[in-house]
Amino acid sequence: MLTLTLLWLVLAGTAVCLDRTQAVQLMVSRPVVIGPLFGFWAGEPMLGAAVGVALEFLYAGRLPVGSHVPPSDTLAAVGAAGLLVAVPELRTLGGAGLATAVALPLAELGRDVDILVRKANGRIAGRVDDMLREGDLTHIEKAPWLALLFAAGVYAAVLALFFVVAGTLLARVTLSGWLATAFGFFLAGLPLLGLAESSATLDLRRFPRAAVLGLMVGMGLLVVFA
């Protein structure tokens, strides 16, 4: 893996991770955006899209409501799609499935990272509290930037470690035969699993008319395009 590629991957990954909660929130942090974009970067947009679609569906029902911290589908998407960029050997359907399977734990790790960042923010907020009490407003405006810098540092460290370890290991793996087929089916079936999961979590079954209408539109699209 080229050092420069790794550096760009970590920088791009960190930027989209910040978009998830801390800054701007244009939702470039969604897997359905990250997957195709990183796929274009790897020269395989459809494979990137397959990864993005799978992860988008899998975590669509996990919402950041109140103080609840959901798994980080962003970190998992950056990890999986980033591996397609970093390891050319993974640019097959089976390889993309393997990359997704390897990156999935990043979603849970990402939740822990988000909690860690929020706890660190608590310390910064405490310092702001002290400044307000002391009547010193000179450094207050630095607080959000300090929090951003810390979060960026943590995301960058996690991503760098992941790409170095997983990238190095997966570059040595030759996926063929039934394993490649199995990982291909895994990736292709993941959106179905995700749709079932988000349908249960978002309570999609409460709107049967919309579901039936949507199903008919989907069938129509299938007839026209497939």
Add this chain to the structure above:
Amino acid sequence: MLLTLTFWRSFLRTFLVQACWNFERMQNVGFLYAILPILRTVWKDDMLEASRRHGQFFNTHPYFAPVILGAVGRLEEDLQNGRPDAERNINALKLGLMGSLGAVGDSLFWAALRPFSAWLAVIAAVLGHPGWGVAIFLIVYNVPHLLVRIVGAATGYAAGIEVVGQLKRVNFPELAQRLKALAIGGAFAALPLLTWNFAPQADLRAGAVLLAAILFVVVRRGTPGTRLAFGYLTVTLAAAWIWNVLGGMHTE
């Protein structure tokens, strides 16, 4: 009159309202950071008391922070101009709006607009246009998002405390329900395409439809997605291995 560069500078800072999100006071640092340019303009060197006022607990949906910022900015001006009830109104407005707008924003943006935009992108990607999928998602999601921010900030400032009545007139819960129905339509529109995508070969198609049906029946609310995925991976690997041992599969 605050509708100047200072106001829009504050508005831009609301894009960082969650930068220092913490479990104790949530977006307090972000909101204080956003409103500081307004406080500096309104109160000049005498801004400590106002800063303390906005260092308290604050949490709302981030896209609705600008409307609160605008209204509070207007009330800070009123307070500086000697309106006696303005300070009480500032606290009441923040407390009253942040919770309700937080709930409305969660159901409108996170639970409805985001999945709706995502399903559109997924449909485009599955049909072979991943680039268009990205563009569609970013446009469909961000045009309403940015409009809510920009129009919200301007309306909040223009209306001050009256913004509560104006917000009530926009039936956000009804809008969220309609968008959610659209999101569901989008999700189910993606279902046949994903099933086809899973099994482009005719002999596997019945199996894919069966798999989708089983998943819809089996998967229950609240099961962690990662655990589900690894369960599914284990089943896939085991099935592929058994098929391979039985001699059914030799190539990718």
